[in-house]
Structures are given as structure tokens and as C-alpha cells.
Amino acid sequence: MSQDNNKPVSGDFTKTAGWLDWYTGPSKPRFQVPAGAVDAHCHVFGPGAAFPYAPERKYTPCDASREQLFALRDHLGFDRNVVVQATCHGADNRALLDALANSNGRARGVATVRRSISDTELQAMHDAGVRGVRFNFVKRLVDFTPKDELLEIASRIAKWGWHVVIYFEAVDLPELWDFFTALPTTVVVDHMGRPDTSKPVDGPEFELFLKFMRQHPNVWSKVSCPERLSVTGPKALNGEQNAYTDVSPFARRVVEEFPDRVLWGTDWPHPNLKDHMPDDGLLVDFIPHIATTAERQQQLLVSNPLRLYWPEEQKG
Numbered sequence: 001m002s003q004d005n006n007k008p009v010s011g012d013f014t015k016t017a018g019w020l021d022w023y024t025g026p027s028k029p030r031f032q033v034p035a036g037a038v039d040a041h042c043h044v045f046g047p048g049a050a051f052p053y054a055p056e057r058k059y060t061p062c063d064a065s066r067e068q069l070f071a072l073r074d075h076l077g078f079d080r081n082v083v084v085q086a087t088c089h090g091a092d093n094r095a096l097l098d099a100l101a102n103s104n105g106r107a108r109g110v111a112t113v114r115r116s117i118s119d120t121e122l123q124a125m126h127d128a129g130v131r132g133v134r135f136n137f138v139k140r141l142v143d144f145t146p147k148d149e150l151l152e153i154a155s156r157i158a159k160w161g162w163h164v165v166i167y168f169e170a171v172d173l174p175e176l177w178d179f180f181t182a183l184p185t186t187v188v189v190d191h192m193g194r195p196d197t198s199k200p201v202d203g204p205e206f207e208l209f210l211k212f213m214r215q216h217p218n219v220w221s222k223v224s225c226p227e228r229l230s231v232t233g234p235k236a237l238n239g240e241q242n243a244y245t246d247v248s249p250f251a252r253r254v255v256e257e258f259p260d261r262v263l264w265g266t267d268w269p270h271p272n273l274k275d276h277m278p279d280d281g282l283l284v285d286f287i288p289h290i291a292t293t294a295e296r297q298q299q300l301l302v303s304n305p306l307r308l309y310w311p312e313e314q315k316g
């Protein structure tokens with residue numbers, strides 16, 4: 001990747017104090033992803049000068065443009081992206097839609113919408129490549145949205161065949177269970193529902209998450225974000241090939257039990273990390289530790305995301 005057009009800048013905005021910029025010059029992964037692999041969780045931020053950050057945002061990032069995202073895609077060997085609306089853009093999906101429009105069909109999206117959105121706008125988003133909406137329950141990221149509003153949105157988007165992406169912390173799953181299980185669409189959980197990886201993988205908290213997936217065949221999970229969930233490290237930095245070993249058992253467990261309902265994404269540009277910024281090349285080297293056979297890797301990186309985001313390409 002060229003370092004020149006790859007420098008994080010902050011545009012017209014002042015970044016949140018202590019903000020860590022994404023890593024320039026990521027290494028080439030040793031793990032070669034299969035042909036047609038999809039990075040199924042990544043974001044674009046602005047650029048703020050073209051696509052201003054939302055007034056209601058809880059953080060102000062450095063810019064992370066679509067060009068920079070697509071350069072990373074190519075560098076890591078991925079074929080496509082699923083761009084997920086970041087909370088710093090609220091329900092203003094312009095940066096996301098701009099990325100989809102300029103991806104040559106190689107990106108699809110997950111948007112954030114409010115109940116006031118019209119069917120015409122939803123149709124336009126569908127035509128642009130949006131295939132889901134994101135509901136966020138992480139309190140440091142968003143203000144509360146009433147559940148009846150979210151349910152109304154979920155039932156409206158179902159007719160386009162879209163799904164709902166949910167982001168929550170493991171401790172909040174019991175309270176959110178009834179709402180999640182009432183959703184009428186496919187439901188995709190971000191980052192395995194953020195398990196506390198200092199707790200045992202076979203303990204009650206993660207068992208509840210597995211039960212959620214086991215009892216509800218419409219629930220999928222992204223086995224992403226080891227850099228967020230790791231307590232012990234080591235970190236994906238300085239050539240480390242065995243990063244985030246404490247997270248691997250959690251992710252591997254989900255991949256092994258639900259191989260046809262898992263997705264993987266870089267989470268680039270890694271908003272709100274406080275401790276370190278991973279080398280995305282080394283993050284890709286995490287994949288064979290959690291999807292341990294070629295068949296599992298093919299499902300995780302190719303066939304599952306295609307089924308959800310490019311279903312028209314599925315044969316038969």
C-alpha cells in the first residue's frame with residue numbers, strides 16, 4: 001500500500017482525545033484467504049469534510065475513506081467488503097452509500113435507519129446494495145432507541161429480504177433476549193456478543209450466547225474483533241503470528257458448532273481501541289486459528305457471506 005494516500009487525517013473535525021488511528025502499512029498476511037473472500041465487517045469514516053460526522057455521535061474518529069478501505073481489501077487478498085454503518089455517522093448513510101456506489105459491485109452494506117425513513121428511500125438503499133440494518137445496544141456508542149421503533153423497522157425491512165445486525169455486550173443478553181428472539185428476520189450478532197474472555201469458554205455467560213444461536217437458527221455471528229475482546233494478548237503487532245490466543249477458543253467454538261452461520265471481518269478502521277492498533281495483515285493470520293480446515297475457511301469467508309449479501313449468486 002502506498003503510504004502517501006494512506007495517511008489518517010482528521011479533516012475538519014477534532015478527533016476524540018486519545019484516538020488511535022488505523023495502522024498504515026499493514027503486513028501481507030501469511031494466511032492466504034480463499035478466492036472470493038469477503039471482509040464482512042468494516043467501516044468507512046467520512047472523510048469528514050465530504051460526509052460530516054453526526055451531531056449525536058459519541059466519538060470523533062480519524063477519517064477512513066473508501067479508497068483506503070478498498071486498498072486494504074486488495075492488500076489483504078480479499079475480494080469484497082460488507083461496509084457496516086458506523087455509529088459516528090448516526091443514521092446518515094451517505095458515506096456508506098458512496099462507498100457502495102464506487103465499489104464496482106464489490107461492496108454491500110448494512111445501514112442505520114430511523115422509523116421516519118420512507119419505503120422509497122429503503123428501495124433506493126436496496127438498489128445501492130444495502131442488505132441489512134444495524135441496531136446498537138452498546139451504551140457508550142449510542143443513545144437508547146425504543147424497542148417498538150426497532151421492531152417496526154425490522155418488520156418493514158423484512159420484505160426486501162434484509163437482515164438485522166445487533167451489537168451488544170454479553171452481560172446485556174438476558175435483558176435483550178425477548179426482543180432479539182422476536183425479530184422476524186435473520187439476525188447477525190456483531191463480535192460474538194462481546195464475551196468477557198477472562199471468563200471460561202464453557203461458563204454460563206458464553207453458554208447463554210451459544211444457546212441463543214442453538215435455539216434460534218436465524219441467528220448468525222461474526223467471529224470478529226479479537227483485538228477488542230482480548231485481555232491477555234499477545235497483540236497482532238511486530239510479526240506476532242499467534243495473536244489474541246485467549247479469544248481463539250471462543251471464536252473456534254462458534255465456528256465449529258455453527259459453521260454455516262458465521263462471518264468474519266477486519267473491523268477496520270477499528271474504532272475506539274484504547275490500547276493498541278492491530279496490524280490488519282496479522283489480524284488475518286488469526287483466521288486459521290479459529291477456522292481450522294479449508295472447508296471451514298471457505299464457509300466463513302466465502303459461502304456464508306455470499307448467501308447473506310450476494311444471494312443472487314447462489315446457484316440452485
Ligand SMILES: O=C(O)c1cc(C(=O)O)oc(=O)c1
Pocket residue numbers: 085086087088141190228267271272
Ligand atoms: O466497539 C466499538 O467501539 C465499535 C464501534 C462501532 C461503531 O461505532 O459503529 O462499530 C463496531 O463494530 C465496534
